[in-house]
Amino acid sequence: MKQGLFSLQPDDYFMINGEMIEGCGEDSFYAASSEYTSVLAVFDGCGGIGSRKYPRFSGHSGAYMSARAISGAMHDWFHDFDGGMTLDSQEIGTTMQDYFRNAVDFLHRIGDTSSSRLSGMLVREFPSTAAVALARKTAGSGKKESEVLKAGGPDSQGIELHCLWAGDSRIYLLDEDGLAQLTVDDIADHDAMHNLRADGALTNMVAADGTFSLHHRVLRLKEPVVILASTDGCFGYLPTPMDFEDLLLSSLLQADCPRSFEEALRKEILEVAGDDYTLGFMCFGFESFSALKNHFKKRSAGLLKKYIRPMTENGSEEFAEKLWLSYKNDYLRYLKR
């Protein structure tokens, strides 16, 4: 599982994806790895505002079509720019946004919108979230310090992670300090706990009508580290953000090989998902699956003791809120920088 000196092959990566109603799933994804670059990308067609059905697309919704078209655009982008290796940091964001824009514009041009008599602010054309985690080797990258938000100090070497997103699909990091959200949801209220209950409306997403922003952050990370990309079907139906970390770690620790971890995770997510779900996982810097498990044993025990077991004994909302206030300091550690 150990990577080569200058290449960037993840030690393991997989994508879990499922749909609530067979054949109508509005999530899509893309995952690829070249010698120097790895990408996990998840897309969640917005079924509320993108529920218009298009006869020209076999009656599929705008949300369904959008997520798939953007996923295709992601594939094209990855191959056209050698996984981003031919681009500087800023160009990664601008070119990817152009590819996504062109994908939904194409749908808009060929989709016949005249058949619907519906209008209003709850009706958008081909809306989808996007969350892209693009990992590149940092050695010799020559980046200016101002371009990169450093997580490991000025001399650290490791991974340059580009997080690009629109909407409420997320990129996470998981290390010995626990789960950390790396992206900021495009929802008026940014509190992750509050949004589990409030179901807040998106303020930005990829769409064919109107403008959208593809946010872009760059972090320099030390190995070993786990990177996740997720649509809200995985985390949005759990009672607290702490439960999502517990779901990840307990699935990992009960598994005896990478594939059984993947299956355990799929089973746990399916148990709680209230929507289509997609989760991408990649990890760097672990010698073996045992090393991956061992790395998180202490953290899992601490999470259970401090948060999960107390919430099992006291199921009140007030108590969960109190524990969230304690948890979120670490959970938001990369968003405060």
Added chain:
Amino acid sequence: MGSNYRLTFHVDIVFCIDATESMDPVLDSVKNNALHFYQDFQQVMEMKRKKVDQLRVRIVVFRDYIADGPRAMLVTNFFNLPEQSEELETSLRSIEAMGGGDDPEDGLEALGYAIKSDWNHDARKKRHVIVLWSDEGTHELGYGKRSKYYPNGMAENFQELTAWWGSRYAPGEMDEDAKRLILFAPDKEYWTSIVSNWNNTIHYKSEAGKGLEDIDYRQILDAISNSI
């Protein structure tokens, strides 16, 4: 695995029904649509594994204050469903088409009543949905003020009613994340102004109760059951 803290889903729906004379040919269809709507909505929610823990429905019947006096605005409290489903159906079936006077109706006052409903504000996942059927445009707010039955405390004008509805930047009387407004109404004022200016709205340009394609109906159900 996991904690014992669980999320619940509460749904409140207010049906605003134009019951003036011109609605007579379609009123039975509107009543059936209303009865089916909450059932279909609940079914769609459950298909998406969103278990509705509490469902309540309220009715606002509107006509024209000047022409119809005491029968211009009839309201119920929320019915808890399924426990009070028979009472809801009895109330809906009792609505008769009558009166109305001139073409426009007092639909904005009906929305005022609906917006000021006693919504469930528990800190849980929730939807607060207003569904309105009409075959005409609306009067200006306050048009019926000379009627002694016109309510005190109603929004003074469309701007104030818009403030009651609220926006992301200036929340009004309703929960910004939970609220949805579905209009089955013609492309006439003030419905068109509402669709242009109010967030979280869907407008089906129609004669109420007529011609709703299944594909559009399913889109409406998806729009209010899914996150936005």
